Amino acid sequence: MLEVVNSKVVAATLTPGLPALARRGSMLFYTGDVRFVPHSMGGAAGAMPGVGALAGMAGRMMSGEHVATMAAEGSGTVHYGHAGLHVAVIDLDGSMPLSVEASRLLVHIGHLSTSVVPLTQQGGARGVVRGAMTGQGMFTTQVAGRGQVAVLSHGGMTALEVGPDRPQVVVDPQAYVCHRGHLTIDISASVGWRDAVGRGSGEAVQLAVGGQGTVWVQASEQKF
Numbered sequence: 001m002l003e004v005v006n007s008k009v010v011a012a013t014l015t016p017g018l019p020a021l022a023r024r025g026s027m028l029f030y031t032g033d034v035r036f037v038p039h040s041m042g043g044a045a046g047a048m049p050g051v052g053a054l055a056g057m058a059g060r061m062m063s064g065e066h067v068a069t070m071a072a073e074g075s076g077t078v079h080y081g082h083a084g085l086h087v088a089v090i091d092l093d094g095s096m097p098l099s100v101e102a103s104r105l106l107v108h109i110g111h112l113s114t115s116v117v118p119l120t121q122q123g124g125a126r127g128v129v130r131g132a133m134t135g136q137g138m139f140t141t142q143v144a145g146r147g148q149v150a151v152l153s154h155g156g157m158t159a160l161e162v163g164p165d166r167p168q169v170v171v172d173p174q175a176y177v178c179h180r181g182h183l184t185i186d187i188s189a190s191v192g193w194r195d196a197v198g199r200g201s202g203e204a205v206q207l208a209v210g211g212q213g214t215v216w217v218q219a220s221e222q223k224f
Contacts, residue, residue: 002089002109002148009081010089010150012109014074022080022107024068032076039071067102080107085152088216090180096213097144100151100178103224110147117142153177155219163212171207174221181213 001013002020012020014034021039072078081087087106092098099117108114116139143149151157157177160169170188179185188208209215 002107002150004087004089005079007086007156008084009079010087010107012072012078012080012107014072014076014078014109016073016075018109019071019073020078020107020109021069021071022078023082023105024070026080026082026106027070027072028079028081030072030076030078032074034072034074034076034078037071037073039069067105080150082106082152085154086156086218087150087152088157090149090151090178090216092143092145092147092149092180094144094146096181097142098149098178098180099140099142100149101224102141104152104177105141105143106150106152108143108147108149110145112143112145112147112149115142115144116140151178151216152224153216153218153220154222154224157216157218160209160215160217161213162209162215168208168210169215171209171215171217172221173205173207174223175217175219176207177216177218179209179213179215181211183209183211183213183215185209185215 003011003013005011009028012022014020014032019039024038027036090098092110092112102114102116105114118139160166160171162169162181162183186208188206
């Protein structure tokens with residue numbers, strides 16, 4: 001189980017057989033009988049990766065979605081944090097995956113799997129443009145299953161529900177953090193005369209989010 005200790009620290013309570021998988025180097029302190037073993041994104045905790053796992057890791061490194069991870073096993077509580085960034089916990093019930101950059105993943109626990117997907121699967125060519133605007137590049141990470149995920153942000157996150165009562169939310173590309181659900185994320189341009197002559201606010205290009213789900217935004221336009 002993950003529990004937010006304060007705005008920048010999260011605690012993972014371990015149970016035998018259910019390790020916490022975290023960004024390597026993010027452990028702050030722990031209590032109890034805990035073991036730490038290297039973890040490969042393509043295999044089980046502590047296992048030597050096979051051909052499929054090696055191919056998966058190579059793909060992650062090429063896509064910029066590779067972040068070294070460490071598994072914490074045993075019985076006890078491990079506290080995590082990274083670079084003084086804000087952290088929030090997102091619960092996944094298995095119905096919808098979470099799309100998030102690997103660099104924003106601090107720790108996750110539960111029956112979860114991760115995979116790297118091209119942004120062309122989330123909007124075709126416009127998905128690639130979105131990746132360039134948000135700093136994601138051409139790929140993103142999906143976390144699927146049942147469990148909890150701790151996500152990093154600059155200045156904290158706000159969850160915005162999108163659905164029948166709020167059919168569309170327009171988000172600044174640099175403020176976008178992650179999303180969950182059946183959402184369409186499209187480029188929305190509103191360029192006027194002031195933008196054309198260089199006197200606009202710099203927010204002429206935005207992300208229009210529609211469909212059914214949740215999008216998280218951070219309280220900053222600072223990229224990772």
